Amino acid sequence: MQEPQLLSQQDGAVRTLTLNRPAALNAFTSGLLAELREALDAAAGDASVRCVVITGAGRAFCAGQDLSDPMVNPDLKPGESPKDIGALLDGFYIPLAQRVRSMPVPVIAAVNGVAAGAGANLALGCDLVLAGNSASFIQAFAKIGLVPDCGGSWLLPRLVGRAKALQLALLGEKLPAAEAQAIGLIYKAVPDEELAASAQALAQKISQMPVRAMAQTRMAFDEAGLLDFDDALRLEAVTQSQLGFSADYLEGAAAFLQKRAPKFSDR
Ligand code: T3D
Helix, strand or coil: CCCCCEEEEEECCEEEEEECCHHHCCCECHHHHHHHHHHHHHHHCCCCCCEEEEEECCCEEECCECCCCCCCCCCCCCCCCCCCHHHHHHHHHHHHHHHHHCCCCCEEEEECCEEECHHHHHHHCCCEEEEECCCEEECHHHHHCCCCCCCHHHHHHHHHCHHHHHHHHHHCCCEEHHHHHHCCCCCEEECHHHHHHHHHHHHHHHHCCCHHHHHHHHHHHHHHCCCCHHHHHHHHHHHHHHHHCCHHHHHHHHHHHCCCCCCCCCC
């Protein structure tokens, strides 16, 4: 029987999704892209899930698009036209990147090895990125004549500034995890052998926190980046107004005043 391309496991309120094509460094086939999006849809719709972790099986996180997938296979026979990569983006990468960015709960990338191309940008689109010390990030697109996708053109300059983003995207050089942390591209690099446990501990901690407000914070940051200061202030007021009626806010404030630990439940 064929191994599943994506593994899904739940521990308490934490859902862990593992890309599982280790022989191809978890490169994305259209099938894996669709399965990952469907698994995220399922997590989004499941009230028992309060944090999601995405990681990879084997020695890599994800090597980006599987360049041998029939959707993009450049091995053309005479007279054949190249496949339209835009269709692959429209059908698979755009919905996936949007799904990650609109999750109602925080999403952690646990980058256990190389993350290249769309694999790197999938990770960078997550809310918090933990990486093993031997992991690395490669904007591999330029090396094959493409531009950063899966959100890379938007994410990279915002995360590290235009000059560094251009360096990463144009040269496509391997950026080690420690350096990725130093330039603010990721949250933290940890020893390889501690990555899985650190990611799970972080996810468990987050799952006890007010995850609705955390997801709203991500959305506010994304939206505020497109607004001027006054409009960002107004957006804060609208969001705060909604959250001010939430059970989590009432619980958080009451727990503070009663000097007890809060128990958050909103999503
Ligand atoms: O058409 C489109 O591409 C549209 C979509 C674009 C989105 C993108 O993601 S574009 C970027 C695509 N990804 C890449 O260009 C990265 C290609 N891979 C690499 O550069 C290297 O594999 C790595 C730097 C990631 C790792 O290098 P290394 O030396 O650790 O491993 P390796 O020996 O190169 O790879 C191990 C195996 O995985 C190997 O297979 P084999 O020979 O053992 O049977 C290799 O072919 C396979 N593999 C790695 N990456 C891919 C892949 N197979 C298919 N597609 C891949 N992307």
